[in-house]
Amino acid sequence: MTLPLVIDVEACCSPVPGGVLDTESAARLARVFKALGDPARLRLLSLIAAQEGGEACICNLTEPVGLSQGTVSHHMKILAGAGLVSREQRGKWAYYRVQRQALDAVGRSLAGM
Amino acid sequence: MTLPLVIDVEACCSPVPGGVLDTESAARLARVFKALGDPARLRLLSLIAAQEGGEACICNLTEPVGLSQGTVSHHMKILAGAGLVSREQRGKWAYYRVQRQALDAVGRSLAGM
DNA sequence: GTGATTGATCGACGAATGTCAATACGACTG
DNA sequence: CAGTCGTATTGACATTCGTCGATCAATCAC
Numbered sequence: 479m480t481l482p483l484v485i486d487v488e489a490c491c492s493p494v495p496g497g498v499l500d501t502e503s504a505a506r507l508a509r510v511f512k513a514l515g516d517p518a519r520l521r522l523l524s525l526i527a528a529q530e531g532g533e534a535c536i537c538n539l540t541e542p543v544g545l546s547q548g549t550v551s552h553h554m555k556i557l558a559g560a561g562l563v564s565r566e567q568r569g570k571w572a573y574y575r576v577q578r579q580a581l582d583a584v585g586r587s588l589a590g591m
Numbered sequence: 592m593t594l595p596l597v598i599d600v601e602a603c604c605s606p607v608p609g610g611v612l613d614t615e616s617a618a619r620l621a622r623v624f625k626a627l628g629d630p631a632r633l634r635l636l637s638l639i640a641a642q643e644g645g646e647a648c649i650c651n652l653t654e655p656v657g658l659s660q661g662t663v664s665h666h667m668k669i670l671a672g673a674g675l676v677s678r679e680q681r682g683k684w685a686y687y688r689v690q691r692q693a694l695d696a697v698g699r700s701l702a703g704m
Numbered sequence: 705g706t707g708a709t710t711g712a713t714c715g716a717c718g719a720a721t722g723t724c725a726a727t728a729c730g731a732c733t734g
Numbered sequence: 735c736a737g738t739c740g741t742a743t744t745g746a747c748a749t750t751c752g753t754c755g756a757t758c759a760a761t762c763a764c
Contacts, residue, residue: 497637497641498634498637498638498655499633499634499637501630501634504631504637505630507630507633508627508628508629508630508632508633509628511624511625511627511628511633512624512625512628512629513628514621514624514627514628515621515622515624515625515626515627515628516621516625516751516752517617517620517621518617518752518753519621520612520617520621520624521612521614521617524610524612524617524704525611527704528610528611535710535711537709537710537711542611545752545753545754546754546755547711547712548711548712548713548753548754548755548756549753549754550711551711551712552712552713552752552753553752554711555712567760569762570709570710570760570762571710571711571761572710572711572712576704581702581704582701582702584701585697585698585701586698588694588695588697588698589694591636591637591640591689591694629721629722648740648741649740649741649742650739650740650741658723659723659724659725660740660742661724661725661726661741661742661743661744662722662723662724664741664742664743665722665723665743666722667741668742680730680741682731682732682740683732683739683740683741684740685740685741685742
């Protein structure tokens with residue numbers, strides 16, 4: 479989770495070849511699943527998705543999940559790094575959106591196993 | 592990952608309600624994703640799926656993933672606990688199979704977010 | 705410019721995780 | 735019954751993770 483690299487889930491993870499996962503693909507895919515493997519992050523995703531407009535800023539999220547602002551920001555960074563949300567700065571606010579293509583790609587990668 | 596409880600992915604995780612994930616559902620779902628969030632476990636899953644007959648015992652897996660027998664056993668326990676593989680003891684050997692319904696259910700839960 | 709607000713980053717901490725070597729357990733084999 | 739083989743479990747260890755409070759950086763309002 480330390481790598482700064484942003485994953486392109488669609489490009490790298492979708493079509494699991496049918497063969498055995500090589501070490502590198504496994505590591506990339508695992509990073510995405512690891513990002514999904516925390517209750518707080520799942521709730522953040524679901525919260526953003528449920529927002530009208532489909533986007534939310536940190537301040538919209540802090541209170542519903544009951545975590546400190548710093549912690550929420552940390553989780554959002556991980557989600558963004560995994561390509562699961564996008565981030566757009568507008569003035570003071572940072573707006574996050576769920577990247578549905580990424581979610582779909584992850585789902586497809588599972589189906590292909 | 593410490594809970595001994597085996598998750599029924601199909602029952603608990605499939606239909607993400609469209610609303611915001613409650614704490615409990617998030618925790619259950621997260622546990623499954625956490626199980627998928629390790630490269631070694633993804634490769635184990637993929638190895639088992641690629642096996643003819645669709646099943647494998649620990650001894651078939653140790654060498655391809657390059658981990659100690661104890662570690663592989665540990666990973667399989669986590670996968671089984673998450674409902675992603677089934678375990679069947681036949682004589683000396685323990686045979687593991689990928690539970691595709693579980694994988695599908697996980698995929699669906701993502702699509703529903 | 706001053707001050708307030710939003711978000712990111714840092715340092716610290718305990719808890720959880722992945723790994724191994726060693727050992728214990730069960731089932732088959734002689 | 736004694737030995738062997740396939741697994742599971744244990745104890746230890748370094749690493750990673752989730753969280754907080756505090757601080758920093760940028761933007762807006764006056």
